[in-house]
Amino acid sequence: MAIDPRLNQILTGFFAGRRTFDQLTLEVRGYCRDHDPMLSGLSSALQEQINLGRMPYDLAMLLFQEAGRPAEEPARDLPELPPVGEAEDNREETLRERVDSVVLSALLGQFKDLRKGGEARERQNQRQLDDALAAFRSARLRQDARKSAAGSGRPIMLGRDGREENRVGQILRDRFVLDAELGRGGMGVVYRAVDRRRVEAADSRPYVAIKLLNGNFGAHPDALRAMEAEARRTQDLSHPNIVAVHDFDRDGTHPFIVMELLEGRSLDVCLRGDSDFAGSPAAWRAIRDMFSALAHAHSRGVTHADLKLANLFLSQEGPLKVLDFGIASAARAGDFDVMALDAMTPAYASPEQLRGGPRDPRDDVYAFGCIIHLMLTRKHPFDRTPATEAQERGMEPPVIAGLTDAMQAAVDAALAFRQDERHPDAGAFLAAFQGR
Template identity: 80%
Template sequence: MEELFAAFFAGRRSFDQLAVDLRAYSQNGDQGLSVLSAALQEQINLGRMPYDLAMILFQEVGRPPEPVPAPSLPEAPPLPATKASDEETLRERVDAVVLSALIGQFKDLRKGGEARARQNQRQLDDALTAFRSARLRQDARNSAAGNGRPLVLGRDGREENRVGQILRDRFILDAELGRGGMGVVYRAADRRRVEAADSRPYVAIKLLNGDFGAHPDALRAMEAEARRTQDLSHPNIVAVHDFDRDGTHPFIVMELLEGRSLDACLREDSAFAGSAAAWHAIRDIFAGLSHAHAQGVTHADLKLANLFLNSEGRLKILDFGIASAARSGDFDTLALDAVTPAYASPEQLRGAPRDPRDDVYAFGCLIHLLLTRKHPFDRIPATDAMERGMVPPPIDGLTDAMQAALASALAFDQTVRPADAGAFLAAFQGR
């Protein structure tokens, strides 16, 4: 009888099949029903089956079989609607019991410490697979009955938290780290690292918006940019490990950083602007951006949110080339946060091809923010600021060479700006 219950909880037997099997098992009159009653009580005590469902099963098994109508009798009338409704309710309760039992099995296997966890790894995987299978079959039945639950989207149309999802049978999304127009960043456990007992089992996964799956050109461009970034080995540029897809979900695998972005630094620490830490961040941006430009790679969306100060105080530049790749699809790049108007050069806002001088303009805006907490043009887009004839204010404490270099970096005329970050650094240092 235990095997019958196990098959039911694993989803291999329906409630009706279980009732038929138990009825055959309990044919020995009252004694058979007594054995069934004791078995059901044990399932209740173990927390596998609620009392009311056990009572329904007991009554169903003890109910005498319905007589088969004689051929001469008229066809039976259709069952009333309430009967169907009762069956649907019972089906829902049965589904809940099966899923609850599978969760209970999974929790039981997790108990017992690290040694037992390793011993039960296969059983844990099997239990999780059984749960997912049962849940999918439940969703399929609901969909067939017209009660399906579509993918839940956020208020802005983006997918909700996917913590717990496994990508490519390797990366297990563990915690959400942040959201943007382009996608969601998660901390993920890398199964290969876990199996190798690596002391750093986590990576960062940027799960790109589902819209990218409908734009093959954008996906190819995104993959090409990720591959190019992989070659940018530099201490001030986040390491990109891979670009991959799981079904319709493209994602980028990166090193996991601990710390906070520069926009959080400015927002949460009133003393950060102009501090030694801010100057150190500026030096790191110069170093990372100069290296990228020397390798022929333009960022195209340099902003505070894409600059990360790790727990060791080192700045890392994130998301190289993703904004440019997004332009390869029919996307609204502003809606995707692929272009940030407050940092975008006039050429970018007009849709011109990317150029290292776009990054120089954005870097000029960043220097103002990091030293004064103020944007040089009050966050007004460059095209509007140019029409208004706005001029960036000088920054107290900078040398004449620094002031001149910063003014040229913020020039609305692209030809006036330094050719790249390396040239900007040389001018900023008075060389």
Template identity: 60%
Template sequence: MTISERAPAGPQETDPFDAALIAFVSGRRPFERLVKDLCALAAERESGLAHLSARLQDFIDLGRIPYDLAVLLYQDVAQAGAEPAAPDTPAAVPEPADGDIQRKVDAVVLQALVGQFKDLRKGKASRAPEPERQLDAALASFRGARARHDARNAAAGTPRAYEPAPATPERNLVGHMLRERFVLDAVLGRGGMGVVYRAVDRRRLEAQARRPYVAVKLLGGNFRAHPDAVRAMEAEARRTQELPHPNIVTVHDFDRDGDHVFMVMELLEGRSLDAVLADKALGFAGSAAAYRAVGELCAGLALAHARGVVHADLKPGNLFLCADGTLKILDFGIASAARDEGGFDGSTLDAMTPVYASPERMRGDPRDPRDDVYALGCLVHMMMSGRHPFGRMSALEAIDNELEPEPLPQLRPAEQAAVRAALAFEAEDRLADAFAFLEASGWQV
């Protein structure tokens, strides 16, 4: 398109081409309707295309439409006018499918925004000077348009492949702010996938909430480079959000900021179960509080199994004893996000602890609720006696050494029988899930 000739609008009334373009820019007229209207207006004038070219140039100069979108409009109108229209009949415009129109507009807007952002970033003066603050606006527009474009492609079955972030050395991020909202305040712990921080939620702070803190779990440097790790953490967040239960940690959100991938959770006050068991002075093992904690573990796990979710890495480090005595299950999803999430096996991320893993998990078999039941049997022994049922040997080592778990005399006969059934080395001899354990044992929740 040669946008050079000018045909100024009348001084007393709005030019009809301008009116059509303004209606489109303000969102009151869809793109396909705009093309029809411009075709009709161009057909009414002897120099209709030249006049349209001039009006489009003015809109470009004023920053009201991107250059590439103006080119698209001009080309569509010119193409429609190539075949003579019948007398007194507006020029005919082919009727493309709505999806085709939307994809074409998205692609053109993306190209225009990319060009605008590059020019602003490089300080070019190829277009009218713009304030520095428009750099941020251009970037925001580009990101929004790109996300819409990618979402449409994903819905059509052609998702864009995102390159994983490169592995970077771990560093202390205390004081760092994520998404202009979460200020990392202190390290709470480190696990197989990353680091958990206490963070100040600025939104809660601004709302004068009494509890402005949340927990933020950041994916570790090596895992950021793993092609499936981000998807695994997102699956963990989504699955946990689908498990509302007082004995399962609450997950608020999943997000990323640059190369930082993180999950936002409720901040728990207390200690992890492994720390509680290690502190012999507390006298937790075998206490009434331990008995109650077993019941709460079973209750939370029963809900997960009822929803078809297997934790697959139950251990004291993934359980948390709150200050009020409530037990919370943490870290759902890395292993449970496995094969039904597209072929990803969480065991490749070391999301398994051998001394609590069932024989099937050790052999690499598909996960099953009975894997959690085996870990549950080990945890009951830890909480009621302070000792692992097989001296911290893995299930396969215990089988080779023909070991049997010690009895737990403080439990009722039905409870002891249920624990023995939970620790059966053969899957078919083991209780089916946590609900079956509760029913067989009669454990008081």
């Protein structure tokens, strides 16, 4: 079916930036009322634009719905609006939000097509990808600003340079495209990222995890150097139960760690979401994997110093992975509060750690004893009381049902408040646990 030149002119004006979506909707609605009441011509025109790649499907559908709505009829799928003069303004505002959502969705869809490879990847160069990601971030920020003005915005953490800390869409070192935020804490934000080098090589695993460190590290060069040294040491810990660290780098003032991307759940999520997990075969396998990982690290002189359920990841493939080796210790090299950075967790920290002592494998042994209680009983051995306070109160860990005498004695020794009464490292702990 031939497209009416007048309708083509209206759509072309929108693509050229001479019309807003609101203006486009009004003009298309007027055109359809006078020349295309059945919307058949509009349908053909929009299908052609979709086929040419000029308009995403969702945006075309939104325009089609709006064009068929009589001026006096409220928009479909929109919430009920107040009857006063604000009604039309609110309707237009809701429409803008829907347009923003469609645009964001389309930009993400374009990026996903590129990630899949094939024709989409051949068709687009890296400059186009950069532009699409920049447009995505601009649309997101505009949407956030509009919601904030309406009193329903989300909080955005700002860095020292005033830019938003959620950096989805940013490219680090002209290589890593931040694709989605996975989590955040005092130490920084973890993102899923696309490694451009892997995409160019048609690698079947184009994703990595990027830990973008807190801006505080930039102000503390000692901590930054220590963090880099720890990342380098962790790179040498090649082990199936330790997350692989690929690199430590900086992009301007932003230091970051490149790691393997994991799919699965952290152990704190497993325990919270599954009442049957504690004491299950999966929990016992996780304990076995932890012994293996820690014994390997301790034998090479590497201490974790911040073992906790959130740093233990049960991957979809099955094995447990230990994350963030040495990061808490590196944080201590700066003169900022590691507790405020969430770089040490009091419920798992040994008395020596809480008193600021030097790191020692026996700190990991104490934390591991706490974790074994949680993995088998869902309960912390001292009700999450910090070790120094538990020691002052004379608290003792409860017996774990089902353990052999050797296992129970080994776990009790791991939780000793005096450092010299604990196993010297995870290897010795494992030997005692196995009754050797």
